[in-house]
Amino acid sequence: MGERFAADLDLRRELDVASEAAKQAGLAIMPFFGGDVVVEHKQGDEPVTAADRASEKAVLARLERAFPDDGILSEEQNDHESWVGYRRCWVVDPLDGTRDFVAGREGFSVMIGLMIEHRPVLGVVYQPVAKTLYRAARGVGAEWVDAAGQRGSLQPTARVPPERLRLVASRSHPSQRVADAKEHLGIDDELKIGSVGVKVGLIARGERELYLNPDGNCKLWDTCAPEAIIVEAGGKMTDFSGAPLVYDDVERLRFDRGIIASNGACHNLVVSRLAPVFGVGA
Secondary structure, three states: OHHHHHHHOHHHHHHHHHHHHHHHHHHHHHHHHHOOOOOOOHHHHOOOHHHHHHHHHHHHHHHHOOOOOOOOEEEEOOOOOOOHHEEEEEEEEEOOHHHHOOHHHHHHOOEEEEOOOEEEEEEEEEEEEEEEEEEEEOOOOEEEOOOOOOEOOOOOOOOOHHHOOOOEEOOOOOHHHHHHHHHHOOOOOOEEEOHHHHHHHHHHHOOOOOOEEOOOEEEEEHHHHHHHHHHHHHOOOOOOOOOOOOOOOOOOOOOOOOOOOEEEHHHHHHHHHHHHOOOOOO
């Protein structure tokens, strides 16, 4: 994306619409929370529920009404191909952290991202239980908003030494490779939670410094909104080689070279320290 294009970008309306869409989706989800949820399984043994579908319906209705000319890539839709032809495309995970949701834990979220020219420029992550909103857009800034309407800027920490980093990891996808990375870096502070968006939100807010997913199980809808938020806040998200994530290949919805999200300050050091562990090079 060119500098002139970025300078001309005004995404305040898009950010407000996406924020309200995420909150409406949260309202659609909550009647299912804490009850006997019927769980189906789609390809890859990933769980899906009526709450996922209700959330998606709420989000898509709002986005399609406000931005009828934009493309949409949403996890629960069957069409995962036509989005690539759009200059502007919304990327939706209507219920990220479904396993936490099914288990009655609050570590799930609604995630809505916007790509322009196949780069994330806007992200919204909303936690329906806590009613916490993380949101950011290129050139607008990054902020959190709580249930009482209080808000503050998102600002990651500047911690660099690996042994001082606080890791946030997946609760529902335990990984020996993450354990190996944690040991190699000398990290002993780890928090486990479901949603990628919540993990990255905690880094952006300065409550954690590092998220590692070396297993290649994240897809575009898992990272688009979180990447927009963490980058605008001053952090960084790449694959395990340190290369930018690719969002323009319809054949590669999954990031098979893993995901590293960080406060930015520690990122290059973490990438270089882990390269010999995972045999990944730039």
